[in-house]
Amino acid sequence: MSPHTPLLAPTPSGASIGSARGAAATSTGLMHRSHPWLGHLVTDSATGRRGILRAIAPEDTTPTPVAWLAPRRGGIEWTTAPENLTDPAPITPAGYPEGTA
Template identity: 60%
Template sequence: MTGRTGILRAVAPDGDKPRPVAWLAPEGGGVEWTTDPGAVTPAGPVTPVMLPWVAR
């Protein structure tokens, strides 16, 4: 565990790796990084405001 926090951008392939990885970016912008999707934990509950594409 690195203690890094960021915004989950995608869970997608990374080159020729056999499993998808989680792509994250710092909240204020910057260099993205990857990690195992199982290492990602939510910072808090997801609310409708956080999902603007969901019809209300």
């Protein structure tokens, strides 16, 4: 699990913190952005690898956001430029690893 897993921080009212233009904040202050493919299996066209889009957020002290991807069956996350994301596919219960659905 990475520090980028919580994409939106809930407020006491149950709403999420974030602007209407798509920038989202977390309780840790990471500058996450919304993206329609969050939680989807996508292809990183730079490497050809497929993974679950976990976040669009800056890396370290770089202000430019990157896409954070995780292998579908677990493993080490990697980053790529958001424009490298292609082929989104929703994650369905049939697509989960055995014993996790």
